[in-house]
Amino acid sequence: MKKDLLAISDIEPEDIEEIFSRAEFLKRKFYAGEVYQPLKGKTLGMIFKKSSTRTRISFEAGMYQLGGHAIFLSSKDLQMDRGESIADTAKIFSLYLNGIVIRTYSQEEVEELAANSSIPVINGLTDLHHPCQILCDMFTIKEKLGRLEGVKVAYIGDGNNIANSWLDGASKMGMNLSISSPAGYEPDAGIVKRAALSAGKNSGKIEMTNDPFEAVRDADIIYTDVWTSMGQEREYEKRLKDFRRFQVNTEMVRAAKKNVLVMHCLPAHRGEEISDDVIDGERSIVFEEAENRLHVQKAILELLMGGKK
Ligand code: CP
Ligand code: NVA
16 A cells, blocks of 8 residues: 555555455454454544544544544644645644544645655545545445446436546446436546546446436446535535436436445435435445445554554
8 A cells, every 4th residue: 555545546456455354354343342453552633624424433433443542633723724834734743643634625735735744644535536435335335245346336416526536446446337417517537537547457337428317227336425515505506406307216226226226425415316215215225335434444544554463
């Protein structure tokens, strides 16, 4: 593994397999109630410029469970918000801490932080990527279906950070990813191109369509996310109209494979991108998916922060 986890495109399929096998081990220990503390004496700093329930809690709890300590740093309380440079902040963090999780707007900021830190930096979501989420999602799919290769994921909705990280992840692991967004809301063109190349090498397939029903045909997984991401709140009304045909509801689930599984990174805007009956229905695995944030991120912490024996 490299020093940092900034995007899935930076890591190799073998790294992903290593994270999965470690996550499986840690999940087993957690279920057995066994104490396992490879990060004793280590401290994780957590800079959050956007809200979070799952990412913050799972990283904080995960760090404690591994024997370490986590400090939550709201950016408004740091000197960063009063103009201290990212590079200087990174150097200071490296003197006190053993790792950093950052959730912010720009991917460049995360890259600059990593470039100036001697300690691992983990991307906890930017406007462009959410690597930890998609690693957890792929782990969940592997748990459920026993494999990733050849599994078809239909991503329905906004071409946002989640869609971008899905492009990186699916293409590395030989999956078939079909993304359906309304015209004008497709994922980042550069990332689509990169993913198509990587899929070619790994026997995967990337498809893009504006027709959600075409995307879900033969899908093993239907995945969706909010239509309005953090930072886009002013576009809410327009997006409601533009995404109308893209709700994951019973009709859409019926158009996929009979035993299709439904996923959502959460938080959900029920009644918008997903209907209540689908998210609460028998095909939904959204809460198991959320649970795995803890186990997979603990594996990431253990691997990056050097606790692995
Ligand atoms: N899925 C996810 O990252 O959730 P939070 O925004 O609650 O962390
Ligand atoms: N696309 C969403 C994901 C939240 C976990 C957002 O960025 O708000």
